[in-house]
Amino acid sequence: MSNGFETLAIHAGQEPDPVTGAVVPPIYATSTYKQDGVGGLRSGYEYSRSANPTRTALEECVAAIEGGVRGLAFASGLAAEDALLRALCAPGDHVLIPGDAYGGTYRLFAKVLSRWGLEYDPVPLGDPDAVRAAVRPSTKIIWVETPTNPLLGIADIAALAGIAHDAGALLVVDNTFASPYLQQPLALGADIVVHSTTKYLGGHSDVVGGALIVRDRGLGEELAYHQNAMGAVAGPFDAWLTLRGIKTLGVRMDRHCDNAERVAELLLAHPKVTQVLYPGLDGHPGHEVAAKQMRRFGGMISFRVAGGEEEAVALCGRTRLFTLGESLGGVESLIEHPGRMTHASAAGSPLEVPADLVRLSVGIETVDDLLADLTEALG
Secondary structure (H helix, E strand, C coil), rough: CCCCCCHHHHHCCCCCCCCCCCCCCCCCCEEECCCCHHHCCCCCEEEEECCHHHHHHHHHHHHHHHCCCEEECCHHHHHHHHHHHHHHHHCCEEEECCCCCCCCCHHHHHHHHHHCCCCEEECCCHHHHHHHHHCCCCCEEEECCCCCCCCCCCHHHHHHHHHHCCCCCCCCCEECCCCCEEEHHHCCCCCCEEEECCCCCCCCCCCCCCEEEEHHHHHHHHHHHHHHHCCCEEHHHHHHHHHHHHCCCHHHHHHHHHHHHHHHHHHHHHCCCEEECCCCCCCCCCHHHHHHHHHCCCCEEEEECCHHHHHHHHHHCCCCCCEEEECCCCCCEEEEEECCCCHHHHHCCCCCCCCCCEEEECCCHHHHHHHHHHHHHCC
């Protein structure tokens, strides 16, 4: 019997404890495990960098909700990205990245892996012809964010999967902004899904983590080898907190989307807002593709303000309920200035974001309170 998303989120990898009947997986706060004779491992556990039962529960759950065959949990989203890239690429290989990639991803390519010899090119992923033209014989990965961070660009996952596979490359999709509840990249042809589980999966701004999910078992084994060899794994308490967050992902995402739609309408009508970037709007250039591949349009909104950078920065300091802070995807609403905060590492690069841009992570508070807060701050 196949189960629905919310059922998998609550039950996958989380059977009641066979010893006590506890309905919540225990936090196995242990570094090592008693062996039944030399090499005689109980359930395959020997050392918690290699595997830990709490982390296993999380890995089984994220694989199930993304429709994959193997999930791997890491200490952060960037740890997951680094393990993936060093496992699957070698010096001299080439990767295509979004023309408006997350600043941390750009920094990983530009400042860390480029020194190791990994080449990359930013490309507008919303233009399949441009992507096809940028592919080289050495291209091993097309790296996708959809929606992108922070410009909310949309890429056609199925179309890009076709381009990648025609070139003998893999399609990697960072699904952090959408979450598995709103979008299923593996079902659309992607090979690997990346998450910062810090965001919507954890959902409460109380844990940092990352994950990789694959649809090919051999690829999963290769990544698992590097996860263990490189060692940036999720600890058991972090895994437990993330699992707890995932249980309510569906109901939280419904409210995030409800609230974001109302906020987008407010911003669209405000005279001091010059542009609203939200894929749920008919005027968004990626709206039709987003409607095809997403259940709904998410809780992230970016917008540009009259008055330039000075007004954008000032606005971030005038809200009361929208807390000035980095990150996203928690139950509380956040506001930030990408140019000076999350995307400062992209300053001066082709990925530099507009100085008048403000990004919102719309939380699950009472929506009328959020609308009043923004109206007052905008003036």
